[in-house]
Structure formats: structure tokens, C-alpha cells
Amino acid sequence: MNYQIIINRVNIVDQIEAYWTNDDYIKLLEKFDYPDASDADASSLKELLFMAISDFEPKEAAVIVLEYKLSEHLNEGQIQQLSNDMFLDKVCEEYPEIGLHSTLFHINQLLFKAYNGKFPNAKATIIECSMTPLESENEMQLTKENVLKLLSNGLSSSNLIKRLFDNAMNENAPFPEAEDVLWDLTTTDNLNYTITTSEYWLNKDDIIASEFEGILEIAVDVE
Known part of the structure; x- marks a missing residue:
């Protein structure tokens, strides 16, 4: 099936605001020995966490x-190794298990901001695009695999x-x-999509x- 792809916007960001929730902040504050975190004003939780960290x-x-x-x-040894590696490299780009890249990005950027740049600064790419079938009026919801294959002709x-x-x-x-290369894929109408991934995988x-x-x-599975 042929599709017309239009790239409407590409943003490079150093954090994705919706990832960390207030519940995450409260639980992390408790782990960083901040008392009565659940009683704190919701709007101040992030800044309180940075101070506690x-x-x-x-x-x-x-x-x-x-x-x-x-x-x-991850086991204890892997976590200890990652905590050392995070000072030197963007582990959210280089870790061999790409399924962990997204979570490692969010962890890295939380620490990067809490310590004012002591950790490497990683970036994410957010693409807003439309993908319209040219031969059918019945739009199906595309998967991450579908979207990447359709983007191929527009990539270097x-x-x-x-x-x-x-x-x-x-x-x-x-x-x-x-599924791991693209961190998130959303649509409300099966035509307009928002793609989130690492700048490592896809940059402007x-x-x-x-x-x-x-x-x-x-795609057809081959035995």
C-alpha cells in the first residue's frame, strides 16, 4: 500500500515532561530521605527532589x-556498573539492550538536571507527521514497525x-x-502521528x- 508522508515538525528535547509523575517524585523523595513527601505541594515536588538528590x-x-x-x-552488579558508566558516556544510547534505552534516558536526564550537568546531556526526538494511504479510504492504525518502514524513503x-x-x-x-527503537507512537485519527525516539536513532x-x-x-515471518 502506498502512503503519502508529510513531516510537519521535528523537535529535539532534553526531557519528556509527562514521563515522571508526582507519585514517582514522592516515592523517590522517600528513597532520598525526605520526610513527609506526600504532604508537599504537588507543584514543588520536582524541585524538592532535586534538592534532596x-x-x-x-x-x-x-x-x-x-x-x-x-x-x-538489572541485577546489583549491572546497576553498579551503570552508575559508573553514566558519568562517562550516554548509556541511554550505548547500552546493548535497546529495550532499556528509553528508561535510561529519563533516568539520565533527571540526574543531569539535578546535578546541573555533571552527567552527559542526552536528547530525544519528537516528530509530528501525517501518513495517508493513497489507495484506500480505510485508514488502519500503524504500528511502530509500519511507521519506521514508511519513513525509510525520507531518511538519509x-x-x-x-x-x-x-x-x-x-x-x-x-x-x-x-518496538524499542521508537519509544512512543501516538495517534488520535490513524492519520496524524507523534513519534518519540532517541536523537541517537533519529535526528533532524x-x-x-x-x-x-x-x-x-x-512483514512475513520466515521459518
């Missing part, structure tokens, strides 16, 4: 936040996704990694066309 050494704070978000995925050949997943991006092949320079056509074929 600053009373701890950066590595110790990193361990606390990593344990809070990733204790079900040097784009990391195209280089690492060339076959999946350009052929009728399954692309399970798309990667997008070489604002309007282009893409062909969507349903």
Missing part, C-alpha cells in the same frame, strides 16, 4: 534511581536505523526491534525530505 554523591544517587526504575531488569542513507536494520527497513521482513539531519511517498508491505 543534591545531598547525595552523584554515583549514589544514580544507584538509587536506577534501582527504583530498573531493579526488575547514513541514518543509524537504516544502517543497522537495512533489510528490515527496506524489505518485506519482520522488524521486532522497532537524518530527515532529508518533508514530503515523500512510502510503500507498506506486511
Whole structure:
């Protein structure tokens, strides 16, 4: 099926406001020994957390936040190693398990802001676009895999996704990694989409066309 893709806006951001909730802030404040966090004014929770975090050494704070978000995925040794690596590298881009990149980004940026830049500054990319089928009036809701395949014609050949997943991006092949490469995909009408991912995967320079056509074929699993 042929689609018309229009890139309406590309924003590079260093935080995604909706990720951390007030409940997260309260639970983290308790872990950073702030008393009666649940009684604090909701509008001040984030700033209170930053102040509470600053009373701890950066590595110790990193361990606390990593344990809070990733204790079900990582063991103690992995968390200790990550808390060291976060000072030197953007682990949210380089960690081998790409399924953890999104969470590591949010952890990294929370600590980056709490410590005024002692951690590397990572970025996320938010793309607003429309994807309209040219041969059908029945719009289906696209998956992350569908969206990445449709974006292919508008991306530079040097784009990391195209280089690492060339076959999946350009052929009728399954692309399970798309679920982790794209952090979030939302739509209200199955035509206009908001895509969130890492700048590591997709940056402004990667997008070489604002309007282009893409062909969507349903991937077939090969035994």
C-alpha cells in the first residue's frame, strides 16, 4: 500500500515532561530521605527532589534511581556498573539492550538536571507527521514497525536505523526491534502521528525530505 508522508515538525528535547509523575517524585523523595513527601505541594515536588538528590554523591544517587526504575531488569552488579558508566558516556544510547534505552534516558536526564550537568546531556526526538494511504479510504492504525518502514524513503542513507536494520527497513521482513527503537507512537485519527525516539536513532539531519511517498508491505515471518 502506498502512503503519502508529510513531516510537519521535528523537535529535539532534553526531557519528556509527562514521563515522571508526582507519585514517582514522592516515592523517590522517600528513597532520598525526605520526610513527609506526600504532604508537599504537588507543584514543588520536582524541585524538592532535586534538592534532596543534591545531598547525595552523584554515583549514589544514580544507584538509587536506577534501582527504583530498573531493579526488575538489572541485577546489583549491572546497576553498579551503570552508575559508573553514566558519568562517562550516554548509556541511554550505548547500552546493548535497546529495550532499556528509553528508561535510561529519563533516568539520565533527571540526574543531569539535578546535578546541573555533571552527567552527559542526552536528547530525544519528537516528530509530528501525517501518513495517508493513497489507495484506500480505510485508514488502519500503524504500528511502530509500519511507521519506521514508511519513513525509510525520507531518511538519509547514513541514518543509524537504516544502517543497522537495512533489510528490515527496506524489505518485506519482520522488524521486532522497532518496538524499542521508537519509544512512543501516538495517534488520535490513524492519520496524524507523534513519534518519540532517541536523537541517537533519529535526528533532524537524518530527515532529508518533508514530503515523500512510502510503500507498506506486511512483514512475513520466515521459518
